[in-house]
Amino acid sequence: MSGPSVTPSSTASPPPRLPNEPAVTPALAAERGLSGEEYGQLRAILGRDPSWTELGVASALWSEHCSYKSSKVYLREFPTSGPRVLQGPGENAGVVDVGHGWVAVFKMESHNHPSYIEPYQGAATGVGGILRDIFTMGARPIACLNALRFGEIDAPRMRYLIDGVVRGVGDYGNCFGVPTVGGETAFHRCYNGNILVNAFALGVARHDEIFKARASGAGNPILYAGSRTGRDGIHGATMASESFDIESEAKRPTVQVGDPFTEKILLEACLEAMKTGAIVAIQDMGAAGLTSSTFEMAGRGGTGMRLDLEKVPLREPGLSPYEMMLSESQERMVVLAKRGREEEVERVFRRWGLEIAEIGEITDGGRALLCFHGETYADIPIEPLTEQAPVYRRPTAPPPDLAARWEAPTLPEIGHPVETLERLLDTPDFGSKRWIWRQYDHTVRTNTVRGPGGDAAVVRLKGTPSALALTADVNPIYCQLDPERGGMQAVAEAVRNLACVGAEPVGLTDCLNFGNPQNPHVAWQLQQSVLGLSAACRALDVPVISGNVSLYNETQTESGPQSIYPTPAVAMVGLIPLLGHLPESHFEQAGDRILLLGRDRAEFGGSAWLRLLHDLEQGRPPEVDLDAESKLALLLRELIGAGLLSTAHDLSEGGLAIAAAEACFGRRLGARLEVSTPLELFSETQARALVACPPAHSIEILRAAERHGVPAREIGEVGGDDLAFEVGGETFRAPVARLEAIWERALPKALGL
Amino acid sequence: MKVGVVVFPGSNCDHDVYHAFSHVLDCEAMFLWHGDETIHGCDLVVLPGGFAYGDYLRAGALAALSPVMSAVRRHAREGGLVLGICNGFQVLLEAGLLPGAMRRNQGLRFLCQDVYLRVERNDLPFTSRLRVGQVLRLPIAHAEGNYEDSPERLDALEDRRQVVFRYCGPDGSICAFDAELNPNGAARAIAGIANEQGNVFGLMPHPERSVESLLGNSDGLAMLAGTVASLTPLGEARA
Amino acid sequence: MIQARVTVYPRREILDPQGKAIGDALSRLGFQGVVSVRAGKSFEIELDSAEVSGARRQLEDMCERLLANTVVEDYEIEILGEDGR
Amino acid sequence: MIQARVTVYPRREILDPQGKAIGDALSRLGFQGVVSVRAGKSFEIELDSAEVSGARRQLEDMCERLLANTVVEDYEIEILGEDGR
Numbered sequence A: 001m002s003g004p005s006v007t008p009s010s011t012a013s014p015p016p017r018l019p020n021e022p023a024v025t026p027a028l029a030a031e032r033g034l035s036g037e038e039y040g041q042l043r044a045i046l047g048r049d050p051s052w053t054e055l056g057v058a059s060a061l062w063s064e065h066c067s068y069k070s071s072k073v074y075l076r077e078f079p080t081s082g083p084r085v086l087q088g089p090g091e092n093a094g095v096v097d098v099g100h101g102w103v104a105v106f107k108m109e110s111h112n113h114p115s116y117i118e119p120y121q122g123a124a125t126g127v128g129g130i131l132r133d134i135f136t137m138g139a140r141p142i143a144c145l146n147a148l149r150f151g152e153i154d155a156p157r158m159r160y161l162i163d164g165v166v167r168g169v170g171d172y173g174n175c176f177g178v179p180t181v182g183g184e185t186a187f188h189r190c191y192n193g194n195i196l197v198n199a200f201a202l203g204v205a206r207h208d209e210i211f212k213a214r215a216s217g218a219g220n221p222i223l224y225a226g227s228r229t230g231r232d233g234i235h236g237a238t239m240a241s242e243s244f245d246i247e248s249e250a251k252r253p254t255v256q257v258g259d260p261f262t263e264k265i266l267l268e269a270c271l272e273a274m275k276t277g278a279i280v281a282i283q284d285m286g287a288a289g290l291t292s293s294t295f296e297m298a299g300r301g302g303t304g305m306r307l308d309l310e311k312v313p314l315r316e317p318g319l320s321p322y323e324m325m326l327s328e329s330q331e332r333m334v335v336l337a338k339r340g341r342e343e344e345v346e347r348v349f350r351r352w353g354l355e356i357a358e359i360g361e362i363t364d365g366g367r368a369l370l371c372f373h374g375e376t377y378a379d380i381p382i383e384p385l386t387e388q389a390p391v392y393r394r395p396t397a398p399p400p401d402l403a404a405r406w407e408a409p410t411l412p413e414i415g416h417p418v419e420t421l422e423r424l425l426d427t428p429d430f431g432s433k434r435w436i437w438r439q440y441d442h443t444v445r446t447n448t449v450r451g452p453g454g455d456a457a458v459v460r461l462k463g464t465p466s467a468l469a470l471t472a473d474v475n476p477i478y479c480q481l482d483p484e485r486g487g488m489q490a491v492a493e494a495v496r497n498l499a500c501v502g503a504e505p506v507g508l509t510d511c512l513n514f515g516n517p518q519n520p521h522v523a524w525q526l527q528q529s530v531l532g533l534s535a536a537c538r539a540l541d542v543p544v545i546s547g548n549v550s551l552y553n554e555t556q557t558e559s560g561p562q563s564i565y566p567t568p569a570v571a572m573v574g575l576i577p578l579l580g581h582l583p584e585s586h587f588e589q590a591g592d593r594i595l596l597l598g599r600d601r602a603e604f605g606g607s608a609w610l611r612l613l614h615d616l617e618q619g620r621p622p623e624v625d626l627d628a629e630s631k632l633a634l635l636l637r638e639l640i641g642a643g644l645l646s647t648a649h650d651l652s653e654g655g656l657a658i659a660a661a662e663a664c665f666g667r668r669l670g671a672r673l674e675v676s677t678p679l680e681l682f683s684e685t686q687a688r689a690l691v692a693c694p695p696a697h698s699i700e701i702l703r704a705a706e707r708h709g710v711p712a713r714e715i716g717e718v719g720g721d722d723l724a725f726e727v728g729g730e731t732f733r734a735p736v737a738r739l740e741a742i743w744e745r746a747l748p749k750a751l752g753l
Numbered sequence B: 001m002k003v004g005v006v007v008f009p010g011s012n013c014d015h016d017v018y019h020a021f022s023h024v025l026d027c028e029a030m031f032l033w034h035g036d037e038t039i040h041g042c043d044l045v046v047l048p049g050g051f052a053y054g055d056y057l058r059a060g061a062l063a064a065l066s067p068v069m070s071a072v073r074r075h076a077r078e079g080g081l082v083l084g085i086c087n088g089f090q091v092l093l094e095a096g097l098l099p100g101a102m103r104r105n106q107g108l109r110f111l112c113q114d115v116y117l118r119v120e121r122n123d124l125p126f127t128s129r130l131r132v133g134q135v136l137r138l139p140i141a142h143a144e145g146n147y148e149d150s151p152e153r154l155d156a157l158e159d160r161r162q163v164v165f166r167y168c169g170p171d172g173s174i175c176a177f178d179a180e181l182n183p184n185g186a187a188r189a190i191a192g193i194a195n196e197q198g199n200v201f202g203l204m205p206h207p208e209r210s211v212e213s214l215l216g217n218s219d220g221l222a223m224l225a226g227t228v229a230s231l232t233p234l235g236e237a238r239a
Numbered sequence C, D: 001m002i003q004a005r006v007t008v009y010p011r012r013e014i015l016d017p018q019g020k021a022i023g024d025a026l027s028r029l030g031f032q033g034v035v036s037v038r039a040g041k042s043f044e045i046e047l048d049s050a051e052v053s054g055a056r057r058q059l060e061d062m063c064e065r066l067l068a069n070t071v072v073e074d075y076e077i078e079i080l081g082e083d084g085r
């Protein structure tokens, strides 16, 4: 790990201790998550033993959650720049130029452990946290996605967790007034003891409206705005950095409760206050609340600060400096104002009915003084703590059974392909997610051109001819079998989903959800996934502009620690420069010709068909041909731009059969497809899309495909009441109405509703 | 002709309503602050959707106490037009400007989906551009749209022809007990009502979300355009 | 200091979907003999007031004007204690 | 027949946005001396059960499993009466 620059302390003896505060010992430090080495580093930085408050601050800042100490070395792999990128990783959220003087600001965050403890509040505060990251930057949130991974529905507590998470995501976003336009929901036993709740938010702002959390100007007042501070979530950041044991009930911090109403007026107050020109920098209080917000702000700006903690508005009396610094009460902001103009800012917040108080000021000299009723409880150099946090290159090792995992699976008989399709549609994995997204307001703000239910969602940019497209993707089964390919595939599928609405990727954000990085196999998964993501991002020209790492997603069970599958969730934003006719993801018109773009191969490694119907997770996942992906995306964008397509739907999990069925449901239109073998229907070969067009356009499309070097052929026609597969000479068919009914009921049925 | 859009803390469809009137229907529109006791001479006052004061306690209950509501009351008493959409409808109920009350949706879940509405009367400014029996498709997005009142008062409501919109099927058929057609379980499938004078109108669905074909549905346009037209000299439309 | 509790219930004649849902859920959980469930709200209010009768009048006023929607709800006021607990 | 009332409140240390909003509103309405408001739920449950102690145990079980979320809420059980009112 990198050695810190040792700044000698100004106070030789440690700051005072409150009566009930323990004396700091290496053992206590270990309890707070600091390794012996890290504790040594802290003592070196201070030139003495830390006080209890200093220990709290350091252990929070150096927690995995805040410091990324185990993942930093890998994240450096990501391509983070590009012509459109105005702000890459490192701020509250990334910023890309989307034309007409507008920028898009977006990020994805995990709230996994809190959601497992208290699903409703955990998910709600997850959404609240990511929304604050967006409007902290000066952008107004215009759309959300949520990527959810649950365990088997019959696992203990799982129905309760699903219901709570969905209500939590819904209630918070609905009340705040941001449309939740899409997401992902998957179920797998590897999440039985550790569900994943990843929330994404997108905001927009004018170029010159962007704010950064970089402190400057000694003497500038540090203002505290929003909800009062309680004992909520103390040690949340450190908890998010520990693996989950069954007793975590015991060391469970006070649950953070979300207040979307306060968040909404906080949004309006912040955006209005930013317009006064009296704000230097602004930062939300997220994980490790007041500590991370103030230290990161000062750290980025290379300044010092003094906080007078007795001025922090409290919800309950008697919080110690330690508790105030570590509380994770929600809906709070740190606002750095220009000295002399603070009233302008305060007036706005008060007008919106929000509390705002001056709690300290920026100083020179790079030290943090945390004072309480005149006494100094912490006196720490900021920069060594924030910018020189420990960094680890954990040992990595591929799983011993990798070769075995990659052995091609022996394929069972498919039998009747339509029956196979029906059984797939009847699983919560493939069943419609309408039960979920109908609980989310996805039309508020009147920008939603395409909401949930298709490939990518599309929101128009008011006042411009453009629109933004959003999608969230990853296939953890692929990642488990081959994390590098899995990473590539996630990016490739996202690009494909965007291309199906004619959008060109402008940036990506990710949530790297993994197990315990101190396990070399998990570290290897992390390393390999990031390699895959990075390779795909480079090849497909998608900069990574923000992201989040969630490690220690494992459960202590009788049979030892259980890590989740590697789940590098990807959320991608695309630009539709000139919003014209968009194809639907379903069939529009009887008589339309159906074409398959992309080459056919029989690839079943990690396929949904084998997993869901034969309980087989075997084989190397489908190859990811990045060149083919980029050609396909180009082709789709060109065809859509030329208005040639009435339907475009990408092929992903479940292959052609699932894509065709989904395409039939939208308007309950039948279709006839010709394939040479039943297997062809369920292969998960990548870089493919199903499109439909008026007969007259078919030739032109085939020509364009040839020009782009994308294999393409006409495979059928839209029409009738049945979905019919012609395999060789034989025809297998089922009424679309019946398939749709199965698909619509699958999830509610599994939930017992 | 000036449209005022009330901004309560927690309103979140205020910008949408403003956009519909100002940019789509091209009329003069302004925001009205909940804390001011005036509507600045607006001819039409719209209470937008959202979660005013978080809808804590009961939807609309806390907002109904805002200073601006006394000005809205005065405006209504003088025959001025007041339109409440979704949360705005709930505020009108809690403020006593419209009869009845809202309960949680029968399924106890927030619902965001399209519904079909049958127009019950078109002799109001709000419905002047609609036909009786016409079926509209509009989105709903609420957790408390389950309209409720005592049977006697519901009868009285019907007798006075105060029911303006009802949830229905695509063909206009009404079945209050069909959760598909009447998803929130509203009594007698009531989706929108007016006061006796017909100048105060509240509905749960969101016409302002359906005024641009770009977003896939413009069934709300005629309602808003008609309302504007009724206030414009010679009733000629601005849209 | 006076501690009071206000309880607000949907009127008996008005159907209570939440109460019904909870009753059904309890039966599904295997609880025997649940005849009926009514779901209401409860408010614990601390008043800086000396005498109970005045506080009670004030609480009634609060219910009429805010805490209950008397179109569909009934309310009930209990004084829990004086000078805190 | 046993009539019981279950009251569920957010734990004291936990944020109660609803209670806070109601308290503020009461003050805006001009009610003096409202020190604090906590907003909770109340369930009136009718049990077809003979003896109180058994009913109480059953009710506790209901709270633990459904009526209260003990991660964030405390509950309280009162027996209002036997054989109806």
Ligand SMILES: Nc1ncnc2c1ncn2[C@@H]1O[C@H](COP(=O)(O)OP(=O)(O)O)[C@@H](O)[C@H]1O
Pocket: A146, A147, A148, A180, A181, A182, A183, A184, A185, A433, A436, A437, A440, A451, A452, A453, A454, A455, A456, A472, A473, A497, A652, A653
């Ligand atoms: N948790 C969720 N919230 C909102 N929308 C969701 C959620 N889960 C799935 N969806 C929507 O359901 C549709 C199907 O999801 P999915 O099968 O993952 O699409 P794809 O395979 O094209 O990525 C998508 O439109 C997606 O946005």
Ligand SMILES: [Mg+2]
Pocket: A454, A455, A456, A497, A649, A650, A652
């Ligand atoms: Mg797709």
